[in-house]
Amino acid sequence: MNYPYSRLRLPIITFLITFLVSLSSCMQGGKTAEAQSPVEAAIPVDSDAESNAIPAPDTLTLQAAIPEQSSQPPVLVASSIADAETIIARKQVPILCYHQVRDWREKDSKQAKDYIIPEERFKEHIKMLADSGYQTVLPDQLMAYLTTGAPLPEKPVMLTFDDTSLGQYTVAAPELEKYGFKGVFFIMTVSLGRPNYMSKAQVKELSDRGHVIGSHTWDHQNVKKYQGQDWVTQVEKPSRQLTEITGKPTEYFAYPFGLWNPKAIPELKQRGMAGAFQLAGKRDPQDPLHSIRRIIASGYWSAPSLQRAMINSF
Numbered sequence: 001m002n003y004p005y006s007r008l009r010l011p012i013i014t015f016l017i018t019f020l021v022s023l024s025s026c027m028q029g030g031k032t033a034e035a036q037s038p039v040e041a042a043i044p045v046d047s048d049a050e051s052n053a054i055p056a057p058d059t060l061t062l063q064a065a066i067p068e069q070s071s072q073p074p075v076l077v078a079s080s081i082a083d084a085e086t087i088i089a090r091k092q093v094p095i096l097c098y099h100q101v102r103d104w105r106e107k108d109s110k111q112a113k114d115y116i117i118p119e120e121r122f123k124e125h126i127k128m129l130a131d132s133g134y135q136t137v138l139p140d141q142l143m144a145y146l147t148t149g150a151p152l153p154e155k156p157v158m159l160t161f162d163d164t165s166l167g168q169y170t171v172a173a174p175e176l177e178k179y180g181f182k183g184v185f186f187i188m189t190v191s192l193g194r195p196n197y198m199s200k201a202q203v204k205e206l207s208d209r210g211h212v213i214g215s216h217t218w219d220h221q222n223v224k225k226y227q228g229q230d231w232v233t234q235v236e237k238p239s240r241q242l243t244e245i246t247g248k249p250t251e252y253f254a255y256p257f258g259l260w261n262p263k264a265i266p267e268l269k270q271r272g273m274a275g276a277f278q279l280a281g282k283r284d285p286q287d288p289l290h291s292i293r294r295i296i297a298s299g300y301w302s303a304p305s306l307q308r309a310m311i312n313s314f
């Protein structure tokens, strides 16, 4: 979907006001309002809020609110924008997070190997997903599913790659493409063009090939510690740079180390982030779209281990 829900707010409010005004003038003609009450239509079906209140814009569920007898052409049919509770209640899509895709070296620490997956093992992971009938989905699709219930493939999976390392371009992307899969690459812009990291041209190429480029800050500082100008350095400028590289808006963000707090969410939304990805922590009950869960697909995991972890974690 092209217009993630945060961008829909203003149009929805404008639409609702326009609609209320025009409907009330319609009703001067003595039509019954019962079936068409905009207030009723605007209350989410599963809301437990007081029944007469118009919910906050985040929780609006607008149906095709055009009176049946109206001779006016429909101006806008907004999709249903689910509230946080509805989003949290939906079945989670398994989302995997990879870092380096390369063979282990002697000096790699035990701990680092969770974040470094040998090439053959990575290929086994991807083959298992394809053989098991998984199909990759991208963030826009995930957002449409979460916010409106738009259908996804029967066995969806999202493959994400953090930190800009070169193997993601040389090994991972071509392997995904063998199966018609697409990935999401969260770029740490300070690394662009450094040895063993992707270049701007490679990032652009991934984007042109249909993969999605998201932001992973400038230099991987913990979001929980940002103040003032840090938001510009770590989110605003990198996002602008990525947009310049890809020619597409940068609307998705991955928290460095998976660390976030509720204070970070409005800052990200202000800077155009429609969704943000953490690791396997609990989601924010108010804003699940900016605390989407992922699991790290460990370099130690065989394909069957990965499959078990996906089933257990999502």
Ligand SMILES: [Zn+2]
Pocket (backbone or CB within 6 Å): 162, 163, 216, 220, 255, 256, 257
């Ligand atoms: Zn990272």
